[in-house]
Amino acid sequence: MGARLRWRKFVSNFMLTLTGICAVVSVAVLFFILGYLLFNGGTSINWDFFTKLPKPVGETGGGMANAIVGSAKLLAAASLFGVPIGFFGGIYLAEFSGSKTAGVVRYAADLLNGVPSIVIGIFAFSIVVRPFKTFSTLAGAFALGLMMIPITLRSTEEFLNAVPKMLREGAMALGASKWKTIATVIVPAAYRGILTAILLALARVAGEAAPLLFTAFGNRYWSQGWNQPTAALPEMIYRYAGSPYEDWHRQAWAAGLVLLGFILIINILARTILARGISMPRS
Amino acid sequence: MQASPNQGISVNVAASAASGTRESIGTMPLRMKISKVNFYYGTKQILFDISMGVADKRVTALIGPSGCGKSTLLRTLNRMHETVTSSRLEGEILLDQQNILAQDVTALRRRVGMVFQRPNPFPKSIFENVAYGPRINGMKGAISELVEKSLRHAALWEEVKDHLHKSAYELSGGQQQRLCIARALAVEPEVLLLDEPCSALDPISTAKIEELLVELKSLTTIAIVTHNMQQAARVSDFTAFLLTGQMIEFNPTPQLFTTPGDPRTEAYITGRFG
Amino acid sequence: MQGAGPISGSRSFLSKLREGDEIARLITFIFAASVVLITISLVYELWIGSALPRHKFGLHFFVSQDWDPVMDQYGALPFIYGTLVTSAVALLLAIPLGIGASIFLAELAPPRISDTLQFFIDLLAAVPSVIYGLLGIFIIVPLIRNVIYPALNKPFGFLPIFKGPSYGVGFLTAGIVLAIMVIPYIISVSREVLLSVPRDQREAALALGSTRWESTWKVVVPFAKTGIMGSIFLALARALGETMAVTMVVGNSPKIAASLFAPGYSIAAVIANDFTEATGELQTQAYIELGLVLFLLTFILNGLARILIIVTTQKGSKVSN
Numbered sequence: 001m002g003a004r005l006r007w008r009k010f011v012s013n014f015m016l017t018l019t020g021i022c023a024v025v026s027v028a029v030l031f032f033i034l035g036y037l038l039f040n041g042g043t044s045i046n047w048d049f050f051t052k053l054p055k056p057v058g059e060t061g062g063g064m065a066n067a068i069v070g071s072a073k074l075l076a077a078a079s080l081f082g083v084p085i086g087f088f089g090g091i092y093l094a095e096f097s098g099s100k101t102a103g104v105v106r107y108a109a110d111l112l113n114g115v116p117s118i119v120i121g122i123f124a125f126s127i128v129v130r131p132f133k134t135f136s137t138l139a140g141a142f143a144l145g146l147m148m149i150p151i152t153l154r155s156t157e158e159f160l161n162a163v164p165k166m167l168r169e170g171a172m173a174l175g176a177s178k179w180k181t182i183a184t185v186i187v188p189a190a191y192r193g194i195l196t197a198i199l200l201a202l203a204r205v206a207g208e209a210a211p212l213l214f215t216a217f218g219n220r221y222w223s224q225g226w227n228q229p230t231a232a233l234p235e236m237i238y239r240y241a242g243s244p245y246e247d248w249h250r251q252a253w254a255a256g257l258v259l260l261g262f263i264l265i266i267n268i269l270a271r272t273i274l275a276r277g278i279s280m281p282r283s
Numbered sequence: 284m285q286a287s288p289n290q291g292i293s294v295n296v297a298a299s300a301a302s303g304t305r306e307s308i309g310t311m312p313l314r315m316k317i318s319k320v321n322f323y324y325g326t327k328q329i330l331f332d333i334s335m336g337v338a339d340k341r342v343t344a345l346i347g348p349s350g351c352g353k354s355t356l357l358r359t360l361n362r363m364h365e366t367v368t369s370s371r372l373e374g375e376i377l378l379d380q381q382n383i384l385a386q387d388v389t390a391l392r393r394r395v396g397m398v399f400q401r402p403n404p405f406p407k408s409i410f411e412n413v414a415y416g417p418r419i420n421g422m423k424g425a426i427s428e429l430v431e432k433s434l435r436h437a438a439l440w441e442e443v444k445d446h447l448h449k450s451a452y453e454l455s456g457g458q459q460q461r462l463c464i465a466r467a468l469a470v471e472p473e474v475l476l477l478d479e480p481c482s483a484l485d486p487i488s489t490a491k492i493e494e495l496l497v498e499l500k501s502l503t504t505i506a507i508v509t510h511n512m513q514q515a516a517r518v519s520d521f522t523a524f525l526l527t528g529q530m531i532e533f534n535p536t537p538q539l540f541t542t543p544g545d546p547r548t549e550a551y552i553t554g555r556f557g
Numbered sequence: 558m559q560g561a562g563p564i565s566g567s568r569s570f571l572s573k574l575r576e577g578d579e580i581a582r583l584i585t586f587i588f589a590a591s592v593v594l595i596t597i598s599l600v601y602e603l604w605i606g607s608a609l610p611r612h613k614f615g616l617h618f619f620v621s622q623d624w625d626p627v628m629d630q631y632g633a634l635p636f637i638y639g640t641l642v643t644s645a646v647a648l649l650l651a652i653p654l655g656i657g658a659s660i661f662l663a664e665l666a667p668p669r670i671s672d673t674l675q676f677f678i679d680l681l682a683a684v685p686s687v688i689y690g691l692l693g694i695f696i697i698v699p700l701i702r703n704v705i706y707p708a709l710n711k712p713f714g715f716l717p718i719f720k721g722p723s724y725g726v727g728f729l730t731a732g733i734v735l736a737i738m739v740i741p742y743i744i745s746v747s748r749e750v751l752l753s754v755p756r757d758q759r760e761a762a763l764a765l766g767s768t769r770w771e772s773t774w775k776v777v778v779p780f781a782k783t784g785i786m787g788s789i790f791l792a793l794a795r796a797l798g799e800t801m802a803v804t805m806v807v808g809n810s811p812k813i814a815a816s817l818f819a820p821g822y823s824i825a826a827v828i829a830n831d832f833t834e835a836t837g838e839l840q841t842q843a844y845i846e847l848g849l850v851l852f853l854l855t856f857i858l859n860g861l862a863r864i865l866i867i868v869t870t871q872k873g874s875k876v877s878n
Contacts (some may be wrong), residue, residue, distance in 0.1 A: 004421050005390055012768035016665060022657030023666070026740055027674050030681045040695075051780050069779060092585035105589045108596040114859040115599065116798025119826045122848040126602045149592060179581035188689070207685025210800040213829055220685060237687045238801055241694055251697070256688050267683045271676070361764060368667070393766030403757040406780050406872075416765040419775070463761070470765055 012233055015039070034260070044250040049258075054220050054231075060247040064255055066113025066222050070137070070230035075206055077141030078148060083198055085145075086152025090194075093153070094160035095182055106154070113150035120146055121211035129215060135229035140216030140260060143209065148201040155197030159190035199270040203263045209234035233259045288305070314339040314474055314504040315360060315395075320374035321526075322355060324367065329355050335376070337474065342496060342505040344519035346512055348556060349352040352528040353508045356493040357476050360506065364390050378474070382401025393420065396503075398471035400479045402459035404451035404466070409443050412451050412462055416470035429469055436502060437465035438495050464495065468503070475499070481514065489550045493518050513550055516540050524548045576783075600852070607846035608818035609839050624811050624827075625698050631843040633850070637819040639728065643803060644796040646732025646817065647739055652789060654736075655743030659785075662744065663751035664759075664773050675748065680687070684699030693734040698725035698806060705729070706818055723818035727806035733822070734802045739792035746791060746866060750784030751777060753870045770806065784869030790862035794855045800825040818821045 048063040055062030087110075093102045124143035129135055158241070163186050171181040187194075212218075216230045218239065223230035232253050238253035313336040322330035330352050336359070337343045345353040355364065362383065364370045376383050383391050393416070401455045413430045422429070428448070434440040439461040443454070444502050451462055460480060467475060477496070481489040496505060497519050509515050515522050516536060523533040524545075532539060543549040550556060589736035610618060610631055621632020658678075662671045702725035713719045754777050777787070808820020811831060824847050835841040 008768050012770035015770045019657040021656045021662035023661040026658045027677045029737055030677050054607040085591055088585045088588035089592050092589040095581045105592055106595040114855055116855055118800045118828050119848045119852050122845055123599045123602055126606055169774050209687045214832055234687045241691050256691050260688055263683055267680055337651035389766055389768050392764055399757050405776055410627045419767055419771050
C-alpha cells in the first residue's frame with residue numbers, strides 16, 4: 001500500500017471517528033442536563049415544594065404550590081383555546097378546503113410557528129392585558145394557546161390526509177354524509193397522530209416563560225380566578241435562578257427537575273404512541 | 284479449469300453442472316478469475332458455486348432473467364457488495380492472480396471501475412466529475428489532459444469541450460452516462476464493470492454506448508451486465524448465462540447464441556422466458 | 558325544500574345532508590380563517606404598536622447606540638450587535654459539531670443506532686429555555702470565569718476579543734448556551750437531508766476508489782449542501798429569538814464591546830427585562846419596535862430555510878433521469 005493511500009485511509013478513519021465523537025457529545029449533553037437536574041433538584045424536592053406557597057423574599061423555605069397550580073391552569077386554558085382552533089382548522093384543510101385557501105392557512109400557521117415567543121408575549125399583552133388593564137391567567141393562556149395552534153393544525157391535517165381512501169369510500173358508500181364520515185370514521189382513524197401532536201404542543205408550551213412575562217406576570221400568592229396575575233413554573237425558575245438567594249437557587253433546581261421531568265415524560269409518551277403506529281383498519 | 288504453462292489460464296466451462304462436453308477455448312489470458320463463489324444476503328443465498336473468468340482486453344457479458352443474480356455477481360468484482368452489511372461472500376476472486384478479498388478495497392476499486400445503471404454524475408461541473416478520481420489519487424499536474432483523454436475515449440469530448448465548466452446535470456441522459464464512463468476511465472482502471480448501463484437510455488444513446496464499448500476493450504477489460512440479449516450478442520466476446528443464482532453456461536458469444544450448450548440457455552435466448 | 562312524494566322527499570333528505578355538511582364546512586372554515594386572522598393581527602399590532610418610534614427615529618433606530626429611556630432616546634444598535642454576536646458565536650460552535658454528528662448519524666451509524674440517537678437529540682430540542690438558562694448560570698458561568706477566561710485571556714488577552722475582565726456572564730457565555738440549544742436543529746435537519754441523498758452518489762464515489770470519508774465529504778455532503786444551509790438558517794432563526802437562556806447569562810449590559818467576555822444584551826433579552834417597566838408610550842412602543850425587528854428577522858430566515866430544505870430533498874429524487 002502506497003504512502004499516499006495509507007495517509008488517505010488514516011484521514012478517513014480519523015475524521016469518521018471525529019464525527020462519532022460529535023454525535024456522542026451532542027447526546028451526552030442531554031444526559032448531563034438530566035443528571036445535573038436530578039442531582040441538584042432531587043435533593044431539594046420535598047413535600048413543601050408541592051404544597052407550600054413561596055415565603056417572603058429573603059426567608060428560606062416555602063414552596064411553589066401556586067406556580068404548579070398556575071401552570072396547570074394556564075395549560076388547561078391554553079389547550080381549550082388553541083387545540084380546537086388547530087383541530088377544526090386542520091379538518092377544514094384536510095377535508096373541505098381548496099388548495100389555494102389551504103396554502104394561505106398553512107402559510108399563516110407556519111409564520112405563526114416561527115414567531116419568537118417573546119413577540120407572542122407582546123402581542124398577547126396588546127390584545128388582552130391592555131384592554132383588561134391587568135396581567136392575568138387569561139392573557140397567559142392566550143399567549144400559550146397561540147403557540148399550540150400551528151403544531152395542532154399541521155398535524156391534524158397531516159394525519160387526516162394519511163387515512164386511507166378506502167375507509168372514506170366505505171363510509172360514503174353506506175350513505176353517510178361527509179361530516180358524519182369525518183366524525184365517526186376519519187378522525188377516529190387518525191386520533192393517535194393528532195393526540196400525539198397535541199401532547200407535543202403541550203410539552204412545548206409548558207416550558208415557555210418568555211410569553212408569560214408580560215401576560216401572566218407572576219404572583220407570590222394564590223391566583224384567584226382567571227383575571228389575576230399568576231405564577232407558573234418556568235417563570236419562577238427564571239426569577240429564582242437570577243436571584244442572589246441560595247435557597248431560591250435550590251428551589252429553582254427542584255422546579256427545573258419537575259418541569260423537565262413533566263416535559264420529557266410527555267415527549268416520550270407522545271413518541272411511543274406515534275411509533276406504535278396510526279390505527280389502521282383490519283381488512 | 285486447467286492451469287497452463289504461461290500466464291493465462293484456459294477458459295473451460297466443465298464446472299457447469301448440467302452441461303455436457305465443453306472444449307477449452309484455447310489459452311486466453313484472464314484478467315479476473317472467479318472460483319466457487321457463494322454469496323448470501325443474511326441467510327438468503329443469492330449465488331451458488333459460481334466459477335468463471337473475465338478475459339483480458341475482451342468484453343464479457345452476463346445475461347439472464349431478472350433476479351438471476353447477474354448484477355450481484357458483477358458487484359462482487361469490485362467488492363461493492365460490502366456496502367450492504369448483511370452480505371457474505373465465500374470463494375475466491377482473483378485479479379491478476381491476487382485475491383481481491385485480501386487486498387485493500389480502496390486500492391482495488393481504483394483498478395476495477397464501475398458504471399451504474401442510471402447515470403449518477405456528481406453535483407459538479409463536467410470537468411470536475413472526470414477530474415474527481417485522479418484528484419483523490421493525488422494527481423496534480425496533468426489533469427486537464429487526462430480529462431480530455433477520458434472524454435475522448437468516452438466519445439463525449441466534441442460535445443462538451445466548450446462547456447467543461449457547466450454542471451453535469453445540464454447534459455442529456457445519454458451524455459451523462461458517457462460522462463460517467465469518462466469519469467470511470469479517468470483513473471485508468473484495468474477492468475471496467477458496467478451494470479446495465481443502457482437500461483435507462485433511449486435507443487440512440489444506447490447505440491452510441493455500444494459502439495463505445497467495442498472500442499474501449501483495447502483500453503481496458505470489460506464486464507457488462509445486460510438484460511438485452513441482442514446487446515450482448517452485438518457487443519461481447521464471451522457470455523455467461525445465469526439462472527436463479529447459478530452459472531448455467533459460459534462460452535464465447537457466437538457459440539452461446541448459435542449453438543447453446545444447455546437447453547435452458549436456448550430457452551432463454553429464444554425468448555421462451557425471462 | 559318542501560314537498561311531498563318520493564323524489565322531492567329524497568331531495569329534501571339530500572339537502573338536509575348537504576346542509577349538515579355545509580354547516581360543518583362553515584364551522585371548520587371559521588376556525589381555519591381565525592388562524593389567518595390571528596397572524597394578520599399579530600403583524601398589524603406590531604406595526605401599529607411601534608408607530609411612534611418608527612416615525613420619530615426612522616432608520617436612526619438601527620444605527621444609534623444610545624438607548625436612554627430617561628432622555629427618551631432609542632437607538633437599538635447595542636441590542637442588534639449583541640443578538641448578532643451571540644448568534645455568531647453559537648453558530649461557530651454548533652455548526653461543526655452539528656454537521657459532524659449528522660454525518661455520523663446519516664452515513665455511519667446503523668439505522669437502529671441512528672434512530673435511537675436521533676430520539677435523544679429530539680428530546681434535547683424539547684428542553685425549555687429556562688432550564689438551559691439555569692444550567693448556564695450555574696455551570697457555564699463558573700466555567701467561563703474559572704477555566705475558559707484564564708485559559709484564553711492569559712496568553713491572548715492582547716487581542717480585543719479576549720480582553721478582560723470577565724464576570725462569567727457575557728457574549729461568549731450566551732453564545733455557548735445558544736450553541737447547545739441549536740445543535741439539535743442542525744443535526745435533525747442535516748441528518749434527514751443527508752439520508753435523502755441517492756445511494757448511487759456514494760456508490761459512484763466509492764467505485765472510483767474513494768475512502769469512506771472522501772465519498773462522504775466530497776460527494777454526499779456537497780450534494781446535500783443546500784439543505785444543510787437550510788438547517789443552519791433554522792438554527793440561526795432559533796438563536797435570534799431565544800430569550801430566557803440568553804437573558805440569564807448575557808450580562809444585560811446595553812453596551813457594544815469587542816471582547817467576547819464583556820457583558821452584553823440582545824433584542825429579546827432587553828424586551829424581556831424592561832418591557833413591563835416601560836413608562837410612557839414612546840418607551841413602550843420602542844420595545845414593540847424591537848419586537849417587530851425580531852419578527853422580521855426570524856420571518857426572513859425561516860422562509861429562506863424552508864426553501865433551501867425543500868430544494869435539496871427534491872433534488873435527491875430528481876437527479877437520476
